[in-house]
Amino acid sequence: DxxxxxxxxxxxTKRGQNVTFRCDPISEHNRLYWYRQTLGQGPxxxxxxxxxxxxxKSRLLSDRFSAERPKxxxxxLEIQRTEQGDSAMYLCASSLESLWGGxxxxxxxxxxxTVL
Amino acid sequence: xAKTTQPTSMDCxxxxxxNLPCNHSTISGNEYVYWYRQIHSQGPQYIIHGLxxxxxxxxxxxxxxxxxxxxxxxxxxATLRDTAVYYCIVxxxxxxxxxxxxxxxxx
Numbered sequence: 001d002x003x004x005x006x007x008x009x010x011x012x013t014k015r016g017q018n019v020t021f022r023c024d025p026i027s028e029h030n031r032l033y034w035y036r037q038t039l040g041q042g043p044x045x046x047x048x049x050x051x052x053x054x055x056x057k058s059r060l061l062s063d064r065f066s067a068e069r070p071k072x073x074x075x076x077l078e079i080q081r082t083e084q085g086d087s088a089m090y091l092c093a094s095s096l097e098s099l100w101g102g103x104x105x106x107x108x109x110x111x112x113x114t115v116l
Numbered sequence: 117x118a119k120t121t122q123p124t125s126m127d128c129x130x131x132x133x134x135n136l137p138c139n140h141s142t143i144s145g146n147e148y149v150y151w152y153r154q155i156h157s158q159g160p161q162y163i164i165h166g167l168x169x170x171x172x173x174x175x176x177x178x179x180x181x182x183x184x185x186x187x188x189x190x191x192x193x194a195t196l197r198d199t200a201v202y203y204c205i206v207x208x209x210x211x212x213x214x215x216x217x218x219x220x221x222x223x
Contacts, residue, residue, distance in 0.1 A: 004159075033210075040204060042213025043160060056210070093161050103150050104205045107159030 002026060006092050010024045013082055014086035019110045020078045025094030032075050033105060034067055035091040036060065043091055050073060050097065082115045089113075120204045125218040128198075134191040136217050138204030141185040149180060150207060151189045153200040158214070160203065163189065194221045 005024045013019050025032045030051050035043035038049040046065070047057045061067075064082075069075040079086055089112050093105040121139040129133040131181040140149060164171055166176045166187070171178045177190040191198055203216040 040215070042154075042201075042215055044210075044211065045210050048210070093159070103148070103205070103211055104162045104165070105160075105211065107161065110159050 004094055004106050006108040006111050010112045012116050014051045018080045020076055023075045023092030029094035029096050031095045033093040034077050037089040087115045121203050122217045128194045128221050130223050134194040136189040136202050139186045140206050143184050143206050147206050149187050150205045152203045155200040196221050
């Protein structure tokens with residue numbers, strides 16, 4: 001399978017614990033995005049990387065959230081001191097930068113986080 | 117980002133064409149219209165995009181009005197597997213998903 005993969009698919013944690021999610025993009029894609037989706041809403045942009053550089057972060061990304069893409073390949077999203085409001089689906093997407101700023105992104109299956 | 121307006125939900129009979137409208141009256145001249153869909157419990161899937169000309173691919177057709185203020189996504193022969201939420205997006209700096217149109221294809 002050469003699509004975007006995410007691990008784990010499901011995570012249940014207790015409030016106050018730290019969690020880390022991993023995303024493996026399509027291998028030749030230089031852009032990687034993180035989104036969050038709550039029930040009944042569309043995905044909301046969190047942050048994106050071009051290669052290893054984090055170029056934009058949403059206001060949704062509080063200081064408890066940190067994302068990395070150390071070698072420009074896979075990425076991790078860590079949430080520290082989780083809160084019940086962090087319960088959501090966390091989606092990763094990747095794309096290949098194009099001169100015209102194309103927005104054809106390929107999404108992974110997501111990681112569903114439940115904070116008890 | 118140009119705002120888009122879509123109906124909350126639509127129904128379609130299996131085998132019939134599904135026509136999903138989208139209004140984007142504030143679109144600027146160089147902004148594209150993108151369509152994604154999200155099947156239950158899956159990540160969004162890119163369908164098609166266009167600037168001013170009508171576009172067609174193996175999944176759908178996109179009809180953009182001449183003034184570019186609205187567009188229609190057409191699934192020519194809807195199947196049960198096309199039941200999903202369909203998002204019409206006019207990206208500025210990034211994709212901004214609204215709540216989309218929930219399409220239910222019934223037998």
